[in-house]
Amino acid sequence: MALFNETFTIVNNTGYTLALDKVGSQNLGDGNWPASVAAHSTAGNITQSGSFSVNPTAVYQLQGASPANTAYLHFYCAGLDPFLHVNMTLKFSGSVVPGSSISENNSLHTQTNSTTLVISTTDDGSSQGSATFTIGS
Numbered sequence: 001m002a003l004f005n006e007t008f009t010i011v012n013n014t015g016y017t018l019a020l021d022k023v024g025s026q027n028l029g030d031g032n033w034p035a036s037v038a039a040h041s042t043a044g045n046i047t048q049s050g051s052f053s054v055n056p057t058a059v060y061q062l063q064g065a066s067p068a069n070t071a072y073l074h075f076y077c078a079g080l081d082p083f084l085h086v087n088m089t090l091k092f093s094g095s096v097v098p099g100s101s102i103s104e105n106n107s108l109h110t111q112t113n114s115t116t117l118v119i120s121t122t123d124d125g126s127s128q129g130s131a132t133f134t135i136g137s
Contacts, residue, residue, distance in 0.1 A: 004054045004077055005128045006106075008046040012037045013136035014097060016062040018071065024059035033058050053078035062097075062135075069094035073133045077106050084125040090117040090133055099137020105129045 012018050018037040025033070029048050037043045037060070048054050058073040070093040079085045090102045101114035106129035111119045 003049065003051065003127065005047065005049040006054045006075065006077060007044075007130040008048070008056075008075070009042060009044040009130065009132040010034070010037050010046070010060075010073070011042045011132060011134040012039060013099065013134065014062060015039050016065050018060035018135070019063050021059040021061055021070070024070075026057045027055045028058060029056065065094075067094055069097070071097070071133075071135055075104070075131050077127065077129075079122070080127075082124045083122055084127065085122045086119065086125060088119040088131055090135070097136045099134075101134045102132065104131040106131070
């Protein structure tokens, strides 16, 4: 049985406070996902573990954004080498916040994506790693 352990970081480069939508979020487990992330700040060392996978979706509202906007931070890691699957996305209910990006180091090759904000790969990798969601530039 594999033990999955992931450390998450949320970088908020916007002028808005990110407020966690506990109803819209899923599978946050006993992770210490922050209730809010202040404007121009970083929330790090959010850890989550699981026996077979790590699969959180954290939903953060950009307070005061006009028009309203919500960020959907999703990460999924399951499987075993050489078929470890990683899927990571950052989606918005409104327009994509310019400068946003995602990165993870579970895959064989550390990946960063700042265009489609999607990473999906199945290859050699690690069930333990870190992932960063950056909102804004």
